[in-house]
Amino acid sequence: MRTDYVHGYTPAETRRLSDQAQTLADLLHGGLEYAPGTRVLEAGCGVGAQTVQLVDRHPGIELVAIDISEESLARAKERVEARVEWRCADLHELKGEQFDHIFVCFVLEHLSDPVAALTSLRKLLRPGGTITVIEGDHQSAFFHPRSTAADAVIQCLVDLQAEAGGDSLIGRRVQPLLQAAGYDDIRAEPRAVYADETLPHLVDGFTRKTFIAMVESVRDKALAAGLLTAAEWAEGIRDLERTAEPGGTFHYTFFRAVGRT
Amino acid sequence: MRTDYVHGYTPAETRRLSDQAQTLADLLHGGLEYAPGTRVLEAGCGVGAQTVQLVDRHPGIELVAIDISEESLARAKERVEARVEWRCADLHELKGEQFDHIFVCFVLEHLSDPVAALTSLRKLLRPGGTITVIEGDHQSAFFHPRSTAADAVIQCLVDLQAEAGGDSLIGRRVQPLLQAAGYDDIRAEPRAVYADETLPHLVDGFTRKTFIAMVESVRDKALAAGLLTAAEWAEGIRDLERTAEPGGTFHYTFFRAVGRT
Numbered sequence: 001m002r003t004d005y006v007h008g009y010t011p012a013e014t015r016r017l018s019d020q021a022q023t024l025a026d027l028l029h030g031g032l033e034y035a036p037g038t039r040v041l042e043a044g045c046g047v048g049a050q051t052v053q054l055v056d057r058h059p060g061i062e063l064v065a066i067d068i069s070e071e072s073l074a075r076a077k078e079r080v081e082a083r084v085e086w087r088c089a090d091l092h093e094l095k096g097e098q099f100d101h102i103f104v105c106f107v108l109e110h111l112s113d114p115v116a117a118l119t120s121l122r123k124l125l126r127p128g129g130t131i132t133v134i135e136g137d138h139q140s141a142f143f144h145p146r147s148t149a150a151d152a153v154i155q156c157l158v159d160l161q162a163e164a165g166g167d168s169l170i171g172r173r174v175q176p177l178l179q180a181a182g183y184d185d186i187r188a189e190p191r192a193v194y195a196d197e198t199l200p201h202l203v204d205g206f207t208r209k210t211f212i213a214m215v216e217s218v219r220d221k222a223l224a225a226g227l228l229t230a231a232e233w234a235e236g237i238r239d240l241e242r243t244a245e246p247g248g249t250f251h252y253t254f255f256r257a258v259g260r261t
Numbered sequence: 262m263r264t265d266y267v268h269g270y271t272p273a274e275t276r277r278l279s280d281q282a283q284t285l286a287d288l289l290h291g292g293l294e295y296a297p298g299t300r301v302l303e304a305g306c307g308v309g310a311q312t313v314q315l316v317d318r319h320p321g322i323e324l325v326a327i328d329i330s331e332e333s334l335a336r337a338k339e340r341v342e343a344r345v346e347w348r349c350a351d352l353h354e355l356k357g358e359q360f361d362h363i364f365v366c367f368v369l370e371h372l373s374d375p376v377a378a379l380t381s382l383r384k385l386l387r388p389g390g391t392i393t394v395i396e397g398d399h400q401s402a403f404f405h406p407r408s409t410a411a412d413a414v415i416q417c418l419v420d421l422q423a424e425a426g427g428d429s430l431i432g433r434r435v436q437p438l439l440q441a442a443g444y445d446d447i448r449a450e451p452r453a454v455y456a457d458e459t460l461p462h463l464v465d466g467f468t469r470k471t472f473i474a475m476v477e478s479v480r481d482k483a484l485a486a487g488l489l490t491a492a493e494w495a496e497g498i499r500d501l502e503r504t505a506e507p508g509g510t511f512h513y514t515f516f517r518a519v520g521r522t
Contacts, residue, residue: 137403139403140401140403140512142398142400142401142430142433143433144433144434144437146430169403169407172403172404172405172510172512173405173510175457175458175459175510176405176457176508176509176510179458179508186459187459188455188457188459188510189455190453190455190512192451192453192514194449194450194451194516196436196437196449197436198436198447198448198449247437247440248437249433249434249436249437249449251401251433251451251514253453253512253514255455
C-alpha cells in the first residue's frame, strides 16, 4: 500500500527532517498528552524525527515505533537514545496487539489508500484510545513576493507525490479520512507557520531549512520527469529564496486531527 | 486614493458583514487591549461591523470612527448604540489630531497605495501608540472537495479587486507594508479559520454566511465583466457549497499585525 518515498534517504534529507522536527516541535506536538505507562504506537516513524519528540515530551510511555524501511529504522535508532521498541514491520503484522494511543505524522500523504491504513490502525486501539494524525497541505504555501516560477517548483512536489500514488494536499481532509475510517469525536485543526524578517528563527528554521530544503530535495526527480527545465527550476528556487529575505513573507499550514475509538 | 468598493452596500451585504463580525469576532479581536480613557481611531469603519466589537470589548475608550461613505456611516450609526464620534472624512482631514491606538480592518485591500495610507495614519499616532491592521488573503482559501470551478469564482474576487486598484491577496504582506510605512516593533500573525462538519457553527457562520456569501455578492459584476459565464459561476458556487456539506472542509487565513510609533 505504501508508495515510493518521494523525499529520498540521503544524509542531507535526514538533516532536513531533523531541523524540521526541532523548529516545528511545539507547533506539531504542543498540547498532546500521553500519560506515563500508556502504550503508544508511532506508525511510520521514518528516521525518527518525531520519535525524538515523543520520548522527550512523554516520559514513561511504552513506545513502539514501526517503519517498513530498515534503512530509516537504522538511522532512527542512532538518533533516539531512549528506550523504544523498534520494529521493521507493516501495519498488518501488528494484528492482535493493542495500544492506548497511535501517532501518525507525515505518513498518510505517501499512501494510496489512507482510509484503509487508518482503519487497520483503529483495530489496534483499545476502546477509548486515541489516534493523532498530522499532515501538511502544499496548497497552503503562499508567500510574498508572489511568483509563478516558485508556484511551479512547489507544484512539482504535488505532481511527483500524486504520480507515486500519494497526496500532498491531504492536510485539508484529515477529518473526513478519520470519519471514513470509523473514528469518533474527531477534532481537526490547522496549525500555521508564518515567517517574516521579524521572526528570523522561523525564516531560517522553516522557510529555508524546512520548506525550501524539501522542495530542493526533489529537484533531480522533477527534472528527470520533465516537469520543469533546469532554468525554470533555478528561477523558482531563487524566487522562493526571496521570500526568506528582508521584506519577504512565507505561510504554510499543517493540520492535526485527533480521533477516538 | 480609495477605489470602488467591490462588495456593494445592499441590505444583504450589510447582513453578511454583521454575521461575519459575530463569527470572527474572537479570532480578529482576541488579545487586543485598549485601556479605558485611551483615544482610538477606527479608520474605514464602513457599516460598523467591527465598531460594535471595539466598543463592546474596550469599555471606556474614546472612539473616533471615520469613513468616506455617508451611506455606510448612516448604517453604522443605526447599529452601534454606544457613544462613538462618527466622522464622514478622509484621512488627511484628521491632520493635527493625535490617537493612542488606530484600528484598520479590511480597508487596505481596497486601496491603491496602502503604504501612503499607513504613513498618514502613523502621523496621527502619539509616540508609543499602536496600529492594528487586519486583512484577509484569498489565496489562503482552500477546501475539500477540490474544484477548479470553485477556484475560478474565487479568482473573480481577486480579479475584480485588482481591477478596482486593490489587492485581495494583501494579508501576506501586512508586515512589509507596515515596515515600509515606518512603524517599529511590528508583529504579524496568521489567524486561520477552519470548518468541517464537526464545527457546524463555523460551517454556517464562516463557510456559508461569510465566505460563500462574499463570493456571491460579486456575481453580477463578475458576469458583467465577462470573467465567467452564468453556468460557470453556478458550478463554482455549487462546488463551494459542497465544502459546507458533511465530508467537506474549508480553510481561510486572516492576518493581524500590530506596529508601534
